[in-house]
Amino acid sequence: MSKIHFQEKFESRHNGPSQVEVNEMLSALGVDAVDQLIDQTVPSQIRAKNALNLPAALSETAYLKRAKQIAEKNKVFKSYIGQGYYDVILPGVIQRNVFENPGWYTQYTPYQAEIAQGRLQALLNFQTVITDFTGLEIANASLLDEATAAAEAMFMLYSARKNKAANTFLVSEKAFPQTIDVLKTRAISFGIELKIASVSESNLTDDVFAVFLQYPLGDGSIIDYKAFADAVHAKGMTICVAADLMSLALLTPPGEWGADVVVGNSQRFGVPMGFGGPHAAFFATKDAYKRNIPGRIIGVTSDSNGNYALRMALQTREQHIRRDKASSNICTAQALLAIMASFYAVYHGPQGIKNIASRINDLAQLLDHAVQSLGYTQLNKTYFDTVRFELGEHAGSLKAEALNNEMNFNYNGTEVKISIDETTTFEDIQTITKVFAKIIGKTLSDVDFDAAEKAISSSIPAELVRQSAYLTHPIFNSYHSEHEMLRYIKSLEAKDLSLCHSMIPLGSCTMKLNATAEMVPVTWAQFGGLHPFAPLDQTSGYMQLIGELNDWLSEITGFAKMSFQPNSGAQGEYAGLMVIRAYHESRGDHNRNICLIPASAHGTNPASASMAGLKVVVVKCDDFGNIDVADLKAKAEEHAANLNSLMVTYPSTHGVFEESIIEICEIIHANGGQVYMDGANMNAQVGLTSPGHIGADVCHLNLHKTFCIPHGGGGPGMGPIGVAKHLVPFLPNHEVVETSGEEGIHAVSAAPFGSASILVISHAYIAMMGGDGLTNATKTAILNANYIKSRLENHYPVLYSGINGRCAHEMILDCRNFKNVGVEVADIAKRLMDYGFHAPTVSFPVAGTLMVEPTESESKAELDRFCDALIAIRQEIAAIESGEIDQTENVLKHAPHTAAVVTADEWTRSYSRQTAAYPLDYLKAHKFWPSVGRVNESQGDRTLICSCPSIEEYMEA
Ligand SMILES: *Cc1c(COP(=O)(O)O)cnc(C)c1O
DSSP states (O other): OTTOOOOOOTHHHHSOSOHHHHHHHHHHHTOSSHHHHHHHHSOGGGOOSSOOOOOOOOOHHHHHHHHHHHHTTBOOOEEOOOTTOOOOOOOHHHIIIIITOHHHHTOOOSOSGGGBHHHHHHHHHHHHHHHHHHTOSEEOSOBSOHHHHHHHHHHHHHHTOSOTTOOEEEEETTSOHHHHHHHHHHHHHHTOEEEEEOOOGGGOOTTEEEEEEEESOTTSOOOOOHHHHHHHHHTTOEEEEEEOTGGGGTBOOHHHHTOSEEEEEOTTTTOOOGGGOOOOEEEEEOGGGTTTOOSOEEEEEEBTTSOEEEEEEOGGGSHHHHGGGSSOOOOSOOHHHHHHHHHHHHHHHHHHHHHHHHHHHHHHHHHHHHHHTTTOEEOOSSOSSEEEEEOGGGHHHHHHHHHHTTEEOEEETTEEEEEOOTTOOHHHHHHHHHHHHHTTTOOGGGOOHHHHHHTOOOOSOGGGBOOSOOOOSGGGGSOOSHHHHHHHHHHHHTTBOOTTTSOOOBTTTOOOOOOHHHHGGGGSHHHHTOOTTSOGGGBHHHHHHHHHHHHHHHHHHTOSEEEOOOSSHHHHHHHHHHHHHHHHHHTTOOOOOEEEEETTOOTHHHHHHHHTTOEEEEEOBOTTSSBOHHHHHHHHHHTGGGEEEEEEESSOTTSOOOTTHHHHHHHHHHTTOEEEEEGGGGGGTTTTOOHHHHTOSEEEOOTTTTTOOOOTTTOOOOOOEEEOGGGGGGSOOOSSSOOSOTTOOOOSSSSTTSSGGGHHHHHHHHHHHHHHHHHHHHHHHHHHHHHHHHHHTTTSOEEOOOTTSOOOSOEEEEOGGGGGGTOOHHHHHHHHHHTTOOOOEESSSSTTEEEEOOOTTSOHHHHHHHHHHHHHHHHHHHHHHTTSSOSSSSTTTTOSOOHHHHTSSOOOOSSOHHHHHOSSTHHHHOOOOOSSSSBOTTHHHHSOOOSOOOHHHHHHO
């Protein structure tokens, strides 16, 4: 059909600049064609020989049709599997206005607090929910999943243990198997012994440093641990409890009976199962551990006008500052999902949640009595939502009949476990009962539901019935009508700058377009409604999706196979290093524990290496930002006998394609090490070169950077790893669902395929771009970056560039000289807010600089607007340099300016209100107002408040 030639390409929607704009940018750069620029930028020795071999690009409509076909291969049965994942009712007002709303999902981690107060408040609400429900003092703003949260807790309690000779973590044998699997992985690197046993005092031997309990137990029953907890503490040991958040509405919170840490999943608070994720895990502990907590904590502080403001607190614990000494490697977490869970709590309030939990418990009891009346034995004397029946010879027939009725139960030998959730109805209980009746030749008419209902009393031990109040703060008691809720959500959203407003030029973070067509399938029931442990024959759609993505990403990375278990880039790093470790071990190399890491590496690299039990040796960088090859060679040779690996980011975090990368890989291999490539900068490689081609052995991809999963205000993400052939056998396995072979390492995530439901976003992106489209995206990203460089380099020195003076997909603007006149890089970052922009990455990888990454998705018009803003700010600095304007009393130091400040009756500043708020003309058409003035960074750390404060509390602090 050669006559029908117009076919709209998704590529032209994803890539920002029009052809006219591309030509304008090329002439600004003095090159004739994009390929000429690429030749000047990407070293010829690493260029891919062949074009990407991927299926032809699909239009948006064609993709959505295909995605529907794939989705329909998933069978959405009613899930009673439980074991940490439950079906939910996601309130429409949250689904549409948060989960499906780019105003919430396209934001970045709230480093720039003044334009992030909305999500900071929602995350503070989350922390309040968690501290209230767990009965502990302090909570973080989410971890990746329950199992990794448990592993973080194990490590924290291990590091803080009193008896340094103790190295055993006593784990309840009735903890969830996926959690135990992840604990095994984490224990290896530190020589921690896991004792998986019953939790009895006789097991509290002297070598135990802490105990891990599940509450309610994995089998659904509930034990009163109070006396045991006292015994643990009497021995100087500590306790971590994995708790079911919903159950805590009815049960005495673990914090009240002695838990030192409580972890769990907040999925039950309105977040779909999504075949394993994403969901926000929680981590709560005592105030005494506040400096040891993994991940992000939101805290209360005040702004420059003395008003209430929020920010991320105690960042000195985190990987980007403490590196290999960090409390964990967490960078991307699960912000969006924590925000959703917090809104669920806001919408339902304390009574609403209690009603939901009580209804779940009542229905579980109804089922218990109804099925018992048929003559079955129910094995849990106490329970919240899970009943357990002995089936004897009927096990097989029950399973078959349940499947006939499109229901999944949790089977274990001759026992069946059934977990009730928020979606369960009376009719569902009847259907389940009918199945139990049928297999023993009875019918529903044999069951007296009225009697069963009358028998409902309490299945929770009297001494464990919750007495304490929760969610008493007005925020959880004010927005229960949909209108109130809608407006509350929107009022917070309006405080946050997202990709809906302007480009977010964060270097290393790749804030590109998250296209609507990529997002649409995520909330389809056929992707959202699947339990991660659903029977394989119900998940063919997912298997196809994951299989295709595996093939495509293998082609893109030049590797043999991918693992989709890691939930973030940092988890990918950790997984990759553990795979390398297993490889060395398999060859009898038990001593290889040295990991070389360039000084410019991202903080997660050393933090992950340390988590993997490796010793970090830092390799120098030269004046051009490249790895100092001589230093690398010397250190590789010095440590040859113990060399484990090199972690290297490519192109480098300095935004340069190092010419020596192939040689670097060869040096490491020659000395017995493996090359771990940090793939965060893959956006500069796709289609032009690849980690496999360059010579790396493992690489993670941040699907939330290069492959269009939105950042969600600090997560979710996915960090799958690709490996060369020799490492394939060691890819992570999973206790419940086989994902690798016999030699595979233990699990790194709770779910076999991590946050599986968002994989569809990357699948969509690749399918709609095709090989050429992806390659063009890379080229456009490089073009956009070089265009910005050309516009800004006369105003700001650009640190580092390649041999032809080109940068890769990002560049570093040096702001250190402005310190001479008192201007800090933070002042520029804050002043950019007045111009309607989010700052580039501040002080990474070089202190006192800004790292700019435009991505391919920005048009030239947007790049120009951004450059105009930075140039105008440079002129503001010049006025200070010339002495025309005071060094302390100026528009930069007072930035950002709120509407309240600018419109106040009193105005005493040395510059005009116009200068403060509307310094460039484009702002008149559209102005984004920061909701608070400059936040006080130190106050919030001095007095840590990390749950919603009452007005009185806040005034006292
Ligand atoms: C973003 C980033 C990481 C960490 O990835 P997460 O997904 O946030 O854990 C690691 N290295 C580099 C260079 C990065 O930019």
